[in-house]
Ligand SMILES: Cc1cc2nc3c(=O)[nH]c(=O)nc-3n(C[C@H](O)[C@H](O)[C@H](O)COP(=O)(O)OP(=O)(O)OC[C@H]3O[C@@H](n4cnc5c(N)ncnc54)[C@H](O)[C@@H]3O)c2cc1C
Ligand code: SF4
Ligand code: SF4
């Protein structure tokens with residue numbers, strides 16, 4: 001991995017409009033901050049090598065190094081990343097109820113991890129009005145309060161960075177691929193700091209094809225609905241081609257084509273649909289919106305799933321071969337598109 | 348300090364130029380003095396205010412220079428002697444009234460005293476107000492040394508009374524702020540009686556109405572006064588010649604350049620080759636006096652600062668007199684002998700003088716100058732212009748910078764004149780993006796605030812000091828409100844005219860003489876215009892930034908945030924430390940990724956110093972004033988503050 005400083009980060013990512021506001025460079029120092037979904041560099045930092053650059057998922061990512069560090073095996077280029085098995089899953093009764101996006105698998109796993117002491121805290125994404133708000137949760141019963149997907153690019157990693165600076169360890173983290181790539185790179189201690197302590201206990205990845213620019217989405221929606229009344233959003237699986245905004249009384253359907261205009265350019269070069277650098281990854285389940293697709297990648301992930309099932313937090317089901325085919329195709333297509341877009345960028 | 352109100356006739360005192368001017372005014376029996384603070388003029392009003400009780404004077408710091416001139420003029424109309432004191436750009440502010448005053452004429456002797464700043468030592472311009480004398484047709488006199496500063500002030504009142512028009516007496520930094528020997532004259536018994544006569548024959552200058560109309564008639568009168576001034580100046584003792592009867596080179600000069608020229612002649616040992624005509628009366632020029640001296644030689648050098656004012660006027664006369672005095676070769680600004688910007692000094696006179704005289708002179712070597720100039724310019728590398736330790740402006744601009752950067756819509760701040768002008772530099776995080784005259788921050792912002800209709804989507808902010816608010820921001824603010832400009836004005840209220848030394852202003856409850864005054868409340872003034880007003884303490888980063896964000900969210904109209912925190916040098920704060928500060932060595936991240944010296948590289952309060960050897964920042968106890976603010980910027984919580992009991 002070639003490590004540079006904040007100047008290069010600005011040149012290669014910010015100025016190219018490639019930032020997806022994952023927050024990996026935020027909360028480390030006084031120079032990068034996020035306000036209302038947008039990253040800002042407050043002052044110039046003249047260090048030649050910095051964690052901001054080293055952690056950012058939009059600078060060169062060394063997949064080989066990550067695969068070795070996280071999975072102790074070479075990177076294999078599989079569209080779904082390195083994994084052990086795939087299954088269908090949803091929250092069991094012990095998880096309690098919440099405003100789950102799909103089957104509540106994510107909430108179930110984190111609740112279990114916290115309750116069993118597998119992690120001592122979890123960085124989740126709550127919201128403040130419409131604005132996604134990363135949050136460190138330490139009580140198992142608070143996990144479900146953060147349920148549901150906020151379809152906006154969110155600086156979740158900044159919250160993890162701050163917690164780590166505070167000396168917190170053994171933390172759970174839920175996030176999309178860019179966020180988890182940032183986290184994975186952070187865990188490599190790229191600057192070889194002598195006082196480095198890996199703050200991570202467990203990572204849960206979220207499938208992701210794109211996120212939306214927070215400010216653009218708010219501007220866009222404010223002309224159609226009263227922002228204060230929005231209770232949730234969803235992207236039903238293909239062939240629906242709509243973005244759904246739920247308000248108190250109604251459901252507003254917006255053609256996906258209009259929504260795609262609000263996707264940051266950085267998502268276009270993102271090769272990772274299934275959050276490959278996590279212990280487990282969770283996404284929607286084709287055809288059954290109250291179930292999830294669950295990819296188990298590491299031994300730790302396996303242990304957590306087994307425990308969650310055994311203790312009634314999680315329920316599993318078979319994953320159909322047809323589903324795997326579609327998933328692989330979708331993830332492969334994302335990699336291909338990203339490659340093409342990177343090539344375009346470089347030209 | 349010399350008491351300028353002592354009788355002490357014939358005693359010799361070491362006086363600052365501004366004190367000499369104040370003494371001259373007292374000797375003339377001045378009754379009213381008004382001004383607006385501005386370096387290098389402020390000490391004149393301050394000195395007069397100090398002795399106002401003893402000498403039965405009325406002295407005020409007016410809201411702005413135009414008002415100051417109006418206040419002084421009223422006293423003249425009521426047959427009292429009065430003066431208006433301002434700095435060079437202050438004349439511009441007052442110029443509209445000045446034009447009309449020149450037309451209406453005066454009664455009691457009235458002096459307009461601009462103290463100017465060639466080289467812009469404490470200004471952001473090197474304006475030259477001499478042109479106003481020609482443009483507005485009023486006489487201009489310029490003392491050439493400290494004694495003259497006193498004597499010409501006294502004489503100026505008499506001249507004004509004789510001519511019935513205002514007289515400009517101009518000083519410059521090197522005269523106003525340097526000191527020299529002055530022999531005192533007599534102080535008159537004072538028994539001022541004011542009465543304004545206005546019911547005589549309408550056109551009678553002494554008993555009728557005071558006005559520049561009817562213009563044709565009054566303008567004619569005014570020009571007769573200038574003719575008369577010309578005659579008086581022919582024999583003025585303040586125009587002096589020193590040198591041989593037939594000099595090779597005649598130097599014509601005035602003001603501080605008189606001192607530089609004299610020194611240059613001495614340095615060259617050219618006393619028997621160079622003659623110096625020092626003019627104390629610089630407009631209108633006395634033609635006969637000039638004819639006599641121009642006839643002495645063919646080579647004429649004109650030494651003055653900044654714009655070629657004397658030079659051009661002399662050349663006009665020389666052209667008119669060509670028949671009798673013959674053709675001349677001029678050395679000055681037009682041929683490049685004398686620079687047209689910056690202050691003069693003896694070296695700058697010696698070099699061209701030596702060349703004209705064909706003398707060898709070893710001035711400073713080119714190499715030396717090349718090295719010295721940038722050093723002098725940056726005022727020694729580590730001593731760049733910076734806000735004082737504990738200055739609330741540093742905190743205010745820290746907040747504004749953060750809010751605008753985080754807002755991330757390429758917003759900007761329009762500024763103007765005050766200590767806060769320095770926010771154009773790194774000490775204020777280079778936050779100001781436009782900077783002009785007093786009040787212009789708000790005026791310019793008011794204009795930007797209309798450009799949304801043409802697609803401008805950048806947030807527009809303005810800053811103003813509390814004194815500036817009253818001086819010239821008010822009309823701009825009214826304009827912005829009336830036209831629904833989308834702007835946020837941040838009033839940096841540090842409770843005083845800090846830049847020039849804590850003179851009073853309308854937001855305070857004392858006046859120049861130390862008496863009770865009515866304090867005007869900026870917040871209430873703004874609210875009465877229907878403005879959304881918020882207030883915060885700039886030392887409270889969280890609240891201040893939150894207020895700015897919230898105000899910027901309000902898209903339409905004018906918003907005002909008042910940031911209140913007294914100046915670090917203010918009388919109530921000086922020499923008191925609120926907190927004992929300390930950097931916890933083990934916690935300091937220094938140059939490492941994670942801080943990279945935020946405190947000593949960016950925040951840069953002079954109370955924080957970088958210890959290169961240990962690789963940590965430290966508090967310099969001698970400089971730190973204990974404001975406690977830096978504890979809130981440190982990302983590592985390494986700066987510790989302990990309340991001083
Ligand atoms: C931006 C985004 C795009 C997505 N796109 C797809 C997709 O294309 N295909 C697909 O199958 N699945 C996608 N998902 C995942 C999907 O929406 C569900 O989150 C996932 O199926 C888990 O459902 P659940 O019921 O288990 O979640 P829940 O139990 O409701 O928990 C959701 C979890 O997501 C976290 N979260 C919410 N918003 C964010 C955010 N912006 N950033 C980080 N964490 C967040 C919360 O902390 C919460 O713990 C996306 C998720 C996000 C955040
Ligand atoms: S190099 Fe380190 S200190 Fe500098 S901006 Fe990057 S993360 Fe911050
Ligand atoms: S993508 Fe993440 S790490 Fe990279 S610049 Fe944006 S917020 Fe920072």
Ligand code: SF4
Pocket residue numbers: 020153176177178179208209210211266267268270271272
């Ligand atoms: S598509 Fe990739 S870059 Fe964009 S939000 Fe999702 S994981 Fe991040």
Ligand code: SF4
Pocket residue numbers: 930934935936937938942943944945946947963964980981982983984985986
């Ligand atoms: S800001 Fe804090 S951590 Fe950084 S150099 Fe200063 S004292 Fe040290």
